Amino acid sequence: MTDYSGVKVRVFGSPQKFKTYDQNDEQQIITSIRDQVLPEIGIDYHSVSVKVKRKADRSPDYLVAYMLRKDSYTADTVKIEISDGYGVQNIVRNYDDSVEEEDEEDTTYGDTSEYGVDFVAATPVPEIPTAKQAVDFLHSLATSLGLNSRKLLGSAASVTNYRNYLKSGVKGFVNIGHGNSNSIILYNGTLHANWFNSLAGTPLTPAVVYFNSCQVFNSPLQPAVMKSGARTFMGGIVNLGIGPSEAVCKCFWEKSFKLLRGMRSNLTQCEKDKYPRQGDHGLSGDKGIFWLSKWHNNKKIIRTHAKHGTKSVWALLQGSEWIRIAPQTANGVSNVFMIMNEGLANSHNVDVYIRNSKIEQVTLR
Numbered sequence: 001m002t003d004y005s006g007v008k009v010r011v012f013g014s015p016q017k018f019k020t021y022d023q024n025d026e027q028q029i030i031t032s033i034r035d036q037v038l039p040e041i042g043i044d045y046h047s048v049s050v051k052v053k054r055k056a057d058r059s060p061d062y063l064v065a066y067m068l069r070k071d072s073y074t075a076d077t078v079k080i081e082i083s084d085g086y087g088v089q090n091i092v093r094n095y096d097d098s099v100e101e102e103d104e105e106d107t108t109y110g111d112t113s114e115y116g117v118d119f120v121a122a123t124p125v126p127e128i129p130t131a132k133q134a135v136d137f138l139h140s141l142a143t144s145l146g147l148n149s150r151k152l153l154g155s156a157a158s159v160t161n162y163r164n165y166l167k168s169g170v171k172g173f174v175n176i177g178h179g180n181s182n183s184i185i186l187y188n189g190t191l192h193a194n195w196f197n198s199l200a201g202t203p204l205t206p207a208v209v210y211f212n213s214c215q216v217f218n219s220p221l222q223p224a225v226m227k228s229g230a231r232t233f234m235g236g237i238v239n240l241g242i243g244p245s246e247a248v249c250k251c252f253w254e255k256s257f258k259l260l261r262g263m264r265s266n267l268t269q270c271e272k273d274k275y276p277r278q279g280d281h282g283l284s285g286d287k288g289i290f291w292l293s294k295w296h297n298n299k300k301i302i303r304t305h306a307k308h309g310t311k312s313v314w315a316l317l318q319g320s321e322w323i324r325i326a327p328q329t330a331n332g333v334s335n336v337f338m339i340m341n342e343g344l345a346n347s348h349n350v351d352v353y354i355r356n357s358k359i360e361q362v363t364l365r
Contacts, residue, residue: 007033011025011026011049013051064077066178073236077182097192115164117148119170122151134249139151142257154187155187163191174211181219181220210235215237232283240281
C-alpha cells in the first residue's frame, strides 16, 4: 500500500473572514486528503493545495483541491464532497473551478513596495530543485545584462505580487510551477483565466509572459492572457516534465537576451535541443526579437540581401536571423544598406538600432 504521509497538504486561498476556521480545521483536512483522496486517485503527487468552500453559517460545504504532480507541472483540480468531520463522500475529477469566486488579494507576502521592474522570475515551489535553480539562473542572467530583475520564491510568489508585477509594464515575466488550462497555482491561491478576463484594456502590455506550466497554452487561459495585452505568451500545450521543461525555459531566455533571433525560432530550437519531444510548448503573439527597441553593439555582418522592389533589403548578423532593414523612408533604407555593405566588404563591425525586429539605424565601426 502506498504511503501518502509525506505528501504536503495545506489550506490556501481562503477569504480573510474564514481563515481562522480553516486553520482550526486544517489537520482534519490533511487527514482526509492523505487517507481518503490520495489513495482513491492513486497518482504520485508532490503536494496538495486545498480551498475550503463554506456555507453561510461558515460550516464547510465542500473542498476544491489542486493536486500538484511530482513528475510534471500539472495541477489536477478535483471537487471533494464532504460529510461532517471532513469525511469524503465523493470526488469529482477534472473539476472546472471557473465557477468559483476569485481569490482575495493578500498583501502579507512578498515585497509589494515597488513593482516597476524589467523582468520577474518566480516559482511558488522552490523546494523543487530544478525550479529554484532555473529562477536563480534567469534572475542572474537578467541582472547581468542590466535589467532591473526581481526573484520571487515560495511565499513571495503570491497572487498579489503576480497581479501587480504583470500589470507594471514588465518586459518579461516567468513562472515555473504547476498549472492547467484554467490557471496557475501560486503559493497562496490561483491566478485564473477569470482574472485576466476581468481586466479592462490591455494592462499586461508589453510583457512577454512565459508560464513553465502544464496545459496553460489552451483555452481559457491562453486567450485570456493575450486579451489582457501580453505581447507574447508561452506555456505548455500538454504536460511538461519537471527538469527538462526548465532546461527549455532557461535556453529560451538566454538566446532571446543574447541573440538577434525571433522568439519563435528560439523556443523551437531550445525545445529541439533540450526536450524529449517537439511541439509540447506553444507561443502566441509577437514572435520577433525580444528587445523591442535597443542598440546592439559591435556586431559582425555575415551577409546582406536585396530583392527587386522598394525597401526590400535584409542583413544577416552574427547570432541573428535575417533582419529586415526598414527605416522610415526609401532613402533611409538605401543609406543603411550602403553602410552595411561597406562594413561587409571591409570587415568592419557595426552598431545597429533595432526596433520591432527591424534595423532602423547603423553605425560603422
